[in-house]
Amino acid sequence: MYYGTNRGLVKAVDDVSFDVNEKDALGLAGESGCGKTSAALAILRLLPTNGQVVDGKIEIEGQDILKLSEKDLRETIRWKKVSVIFQGAMNALHPTYKIGDQIAEAIIKHEPGVKKEAAMARARQLMQLVGMDASRVNRYPHELSGGMKQRSVTAMALACNPSILIADEPTTALDVIVQAQVLGVMKDLRSRLSVAMILISHDLSIIAETCNKTAIMYAGKIVEYGDTVAIFKEPLHPYTQKLIAAFPSVLGRRTELSSIRGFPPDLLDPPSGCRFHPRCEQAMEICRKAEPVSKKSGNLKRIVACHLY
Amino acid sequence: MATLSASWHVTYTEAKNLNEEIAVDVQSLTKHFILKMGLFKTLVTKQTLEVHAVDDISFKIRKGEIFGLVGESGCGKTTTGRMLVRLIQPTAGKVVFQGTDLVSLKSDEEMRRLRRKIQIIFQDPYESLNPRMSIFDIVAEPVRIQKITENEEEINKMVTQALEDLDLVPAEEFMYRFPHEMSGGQRQRVAIARAFILRPEFIVADEPVSMLDASIRSEVLKLLINLQKRLNTSFLYITHDVAISRHMCEHVGVMYLGKIVEMGTSEDVIMKPLHPYTEALIAAVPVPDPTARRVEVVIKGEVPSAINPPSGCRFHTRCPYVMEVCKKKEPELIDLGERVVACWLRTK
Numbered sequence: 001m002y003y004g005t006n007r008g009l010v011k012a013v014d015d016v017s018f019d020v021n022e023k024d025a026l027g028l029a030g031e032s033g034c035g036k037t038s039a040a041l042a043i044l045r046l047l048p049t050n051g052q053v054v055d056g057k058i059e060i061e062g063q064d065i066l067k068l069s070e071k072d073l074r075e076t077i078r079w080k081k082v083s084v085i086f087q088g089a090m091n092a093l094h095p096t097y098k099i100g101d102q103i104a105e106a107i108i109k110h111e112p113g114v115k116k117e118a119a120m121a122r123a124r125q126l127m128q129l130v131g132m133d134a135s136r137v138n139r140y141p142h143e144l145s146g147g148m149k150q151r152s153v154t155a156m157a158l159a160c161n162p163s164i165l166i167a168d169e170p171t172t173a174l175d176v177i178v179q180a181q182v183l184g185v186m187k188d189l190r191s192r193l194s195v196a197m198i199l200i201s202h203d204l205s206i207i208a209e210t211c212n213k214t215a216i217m218y219a220g221k222i223v224e225y226g227d228t229v230a231i232f233k234e235p236l237h238p239y240t241q242k243l244i245a246a247f248p249s250v251l252g253r254r255t256e257l258s259s260i261r262g263f264p265p266d267l268l269d270p271p272s273g274c275r276f277h278p279r280c281e282q283a284m285e286i287c288r289k290a291e292p293v294s295k296k297s298g299n300l301k302r303i304v305a306c307h308l309y
Numbered sequence: 310m311a312t313l314s315a316s317w318h319v320t321y322t323e324a325k326n327l328n329e330e331i332a333v334d335v336q337s338l339t340k341h342f343i344l345k346m347g348l349f350k351t352l353v354t355k356q357t358l359e360v361h362a363v364d365d366i367s368f369k370i371r372k373g374e375i376f377g378l379v380g381e382s383g384c385g386k387t388t389t390g391r392m393l394v395r396l397i398q399p400t401a402g403k404v405v406f407q408g409t410d411l412v413s414l415k416s417d418e419e420m421r422r423l424r425r426k427i428q429i430i431f432q433d434p435y436e437s438l439n440p441r442m443s444i445f446d447i448v449a450e451p452v453r454i455q456k457i458t459e460n461e462e463e464i465n466k467m468v469t470q471a472l473e474d475l476d477l478v479p480a481e482e483f484m485y486r487f488p489h490e491m492s493g494g495q496r497q498r499v500a501i502a503r504a505f506i507l508r509p510e511f512i513v514a515d516e517p518v519s520m521l522d523a524s525i526r527s528e529v530l531k532l533l534i535n536l537q538k539r540l541n542t543s544f545l546y547i548t549h550d551v552a553i554s555r556h557m558c559e560h561v562g563v564m565y566l567g568k569i570v571e572m573g574t575s576e577d578v579i580m581k582p583l584h585p586y587t588e589a590l591i592a593a594v595p596v597p598d599p600t601a602r603r604v605e606v607v608i609k610g611e612v613p614s615a616i617n618p619p620s621g622c623r624f625h626t627r628c629p630y631v632m633e634v635c636k637k638k639e640p641e642l643i644d645l646g647e648r649v650v651a652c653w654l655r656t657k
Binding site for chain 2: 031032145146147148175176177178179180181183202203204205206208209228229232233242243244246247248249250251252257258259260261263
């Protein structure tokens with residue numbers, strides 16, 4: 001997936017593969033600008049006009065999304081199969097419509113024939129599902145706190161019973177306690193509704209707590225991918241190791257914070273070979289020249305792209 | 310309440326080594342913002358509405374230590390930080406710095422002289438740097454305002470040193486850039502360089518890394534700590550991130566709705582929290598370890614409004630251990646030696 005800019009092509013997402021099964025929660029982690037949001041937007045073909053999927057395949061329940069017409073995509077996939085909670089969605093609620101009406105609108109628009117009454121009743125159910133009082137359907141967004149607004153957009157995303165829910169940084173603007181509450185709702189939904197989730201976050205600790213699979217992205221590439229417990233227990237890629245160590249643990253041993261020297265690369269002109277080599281402490285000669293291929297690592301259910309393995 | 314916190318002060322310091330020098334002594338600091346109302350409402354409402362942003366808080370920052378102020382948004386930690394450098398005029402209370410009460414200083418001229426020794430680092434490096442000034446001018450500005458020297462060569466030397474302190478090397482490469490040509494992490498380093506250039510004795514850092522990515526965050530924090538240690542600067546570190554406060558600070562104060570509810574060494578407070586709010590705050594922090602089993606103390610609801618804070622203990626509306634007394638009477642800070650806590654559960 002590339003972006004055309006007037007300074008050249010930005011390879012925002014470069015040869016990225018992952019799969020999400022029913023009841024899975026996949027965490028897409030990485031620093032800002034690593035392409036995690038672009039990868040997610042590409043799934044629903046929601047890229048801005050200068051963005052284009054150059055090559056690859058996106059299959060949802062056997063259907064190739066890239067081959068669908070815009071109309072089919074809108075009528076059968078978006079909201080019904082896959083829905084997105086965009087970053088900052090809670091601030092995009094319409095300020096002069098009641099929450100319930102906004103959720104009902106989504107239902108009526110996508111399922112023609114559903115009456116207003118029935119849609120409102122579903123809106124109430126959805127709100128209870130995310131831990132809100134059903135009477136709040138009559139509230140305006142400004143009457144709700146941040147946590148409640150985030151719950152509302154989550155309820156809205158679930159309006160048409162999607163099988164995949166993509167959440168882009170769902171808790172970044174929230175305080176820790178409210179964040180824990182919202183993440184609790186998400187975990188609860190996953191187990192109750194058998195909805196698959198893709199959680200995009202720069203915060204590894206959130207992913208560690210909510211996802212069973214993790215993909216670590218760096219400069220448009222997935223550098224490591226596999227079971228969350230395995231990745232956090234024994235990270236293989238030097239970038240993953242550094243990233244995990246950069247998070248101070250609140251109750252663990254008090255160690256010196258580790259950091260990654262340097263800055264993320266410019267994707268207009270990514271480094272040769274392995275894109276992480278200028279910042280990698282274990283860089284070898286080959287890393288500068290050849291790009292590492294993704295390899296299955298041993299008997300661990302893990303894929304890693306690094307010359308060390 | 311005011312007298313009580315004053316007496317607590319004495320015992321707290323006496324328990325500690327008396328030769329530990331205090332850099333900043335905050336006493337019963339209070340800030341109530343008066344809510345602006347329309348004409349009609351003013352005529353109808355009998356009293357003015359006040360936001361109790363900070364209510365009678367006291368703490369001491371020892372020389373050369375990093376003191377952390379932890380809490381959720383709206384708890385008054387930023388207001389406190391700004392009062393300490395007098396960007397906000399407190400309603401009541403004292404901030405004693407080197408024997409002078411900053412609050413009682415009348416003229417800006419007197420304050421300006423002290424500003425050489427007191428600096429602040431703001432949260433957002435995208436807003437705190439003037440986009441039309443070069444990095445050189447931004448970092449040199451304190452030198453020029455304080456008229457440390459007029460000699461351009463000397464200023465150049467100081468700016469170079471300041472940038473190099475923050476690992477912006479070679480300094481010449483960054484000096485002539487403008488803020489938009491730098492990444493968030495680099496900008497925040499510039500903001501820190503500007504705060505340190507006059508070698509101040511006390512710095513308030515208001516969430517200096519909350520806008521930065523995790524990998525860059527720890528790099529900036531490391532540079533900050535190294536510089537702080539080398540120059541023996543006293544620090545007030547304001548953050549919502551309990552994990553960072555544990556790594557950064559020797560002492561922390563936990564704030565809730567304008568009050569300090571618990572205070573002590575960061576290790577004690579975080580590993581053995583005594584106040585139910587502290588406990589909940591720590592339990593809510595996600596842990597970067599998927600196998601970690603943690604106590605689930607998730608409290609309900611969100612922080613109530615500071616316009617009419619709850620009666621009694623301000624936390625009683627959300628507290629899982631609430632008792633009858635909590636709703637009626639405000640708990641006082643209890644001195645437990647190295648530790649203070651304001652909770653009826655701990656009152657014997």
